[in-house]
Amino acid sequence: MDAQSQMQIFFMISSVGFVIVFIFVVVLLFYSIRAARTFEKIVEKLDGNLDKIGDTAQEMLEDMRNSVIFKFLFRHKKRLKKD
Numbered sequence: 001m002d003a004q005s006q007m008q009i010f011f012m013i014s015s016v017g018f019v020i021v022f023i024f025v026v027v028l029l030f031y032s033i034r035a036a037r038t039f040e041k042i043v044e045k046l047d048g049n050l051d052k053i054g055d056t057a058q059e060m061l062e063d064m065r066n067s068v069i070f071k072f073l074f075r076h077k078k079r080l081k082k083d
Contacts, residue, residue, distance in 0.1 A: 036073050036074075039073075040073075043061065043064065046061060047061065
């Protein structure tokens with residue numbers, strides 16, 4: 001087997017590997033986005049019923065909104081602070 005055919009085999013195998021990894025990443029991102037949207041809908045529903053929930057749940061939701069992960073996932077919504 002000469003060097004040219006070895007290079008062709010290597011590049012074919014690596015190309016197939018990159019395509020498989022790319023498909024895996026796309027599927028992972030798709031499900032992550034769906035989970036984030038579902039989580040956002042749950043938080044919005046809880047926010048609408050805060051009067052019924054109580055002080056403890058309200059503090060928990062505020063802590064969740066102030067978390068780094070929540071701000072990273074839902075940074076497109078900027079809230080204005082009330083003075």
